[in-house]
Amino acid sequence: MRSIVEAYWDSKLPIYDIRLSQLQKEGINCLLIDVDGTLINRKSTRIPKAVKDWISESKKFFSLYLISNNPSEKRISKIAKDLDIRYKFNALKPRKKATLDVINEIKCDSKNIVIIGDRIFTDIIVGNRCNIKTILVKRLDRDGLPIKLNLTLLIEKLITFFIK
Numbered sequence: 765m766r767s768i769v770e771a772y773w774d775s776k777l778p779i780y781d782i783r784l785s786q787l788q789k790e791g792i793n794c795l796l797i798d799v800d801g802t803l804i805n806r807k808s809t810r811i812p813k814a815v816k817d818w819i820s821e822s823k824k825f826f827s828l829y830l831i832s833n834n835p836s837e838k839r840i841s842k843i844a845k846d847l848d849i850r851y852k853f854n855a856l857k858p859r860k861k862a863t864l865d866v867i868n869e870i871k872c873d874s875k876n877i878v879i880i881g882d883r884i885f886t887d888i889i890v891g892n893r894c895n896i897k898t899i900l901v902k903r904l905d906r907d908g909l910p911i912k913l914n915l916t917l918l919i920e921k922l923i924t925f926f927i928k
């Protein structure tokens with residue numbers, strides 16, 4: 765049995781290096797995607813080209829939904845509009861409600877859904893609590909490149925090690 769803090773797949777990659785064929789092999793057809801750190805740097809407003817390209821390719825195969833903890837609807841709706849994806853802001857992950865609402869809305873079997881995010885204590889835990897697959901990805905910097913030293917994740921992994 766997987767622990768609540770354990771990702772189904774700890775990719776060690778930025779989201780745009782996740783192979784779509786690999787997701788298909790896992791039987792995935794719905795992607796619930798975190799926003800800040802995962803698609804765009806928290807302090808940036810410009811979505812990296814690699815992310816845009818990956819998203820538009822993904823749309824050919826998967827149903828997409830953005831689930832962000834960011835309380836700013838202005839920011840999240842703008843990003844969602846740019847990418848043309850449905851969204852939830854202020855989702856309060858790891859609380860289950862918003863994620864369960866999305867799971868119900870997309871009418872996708874739980875086993876075919878994955879949540880993709882850059883944090884264990886929000887994205888991975890909520891995915892495990894909602895019984896869907898989880899992928900941990902590398903956080904993006906302002907240039908859209910994976911951050912080398914992610915202190916938040918390091919601390920989360922350290923805590924995880926002790927509560928496993």
Ligand SMILES: [Mg+2]
Pocket residue numbers: 798799800801802881882883
């Ligand atoms: Mg994030």
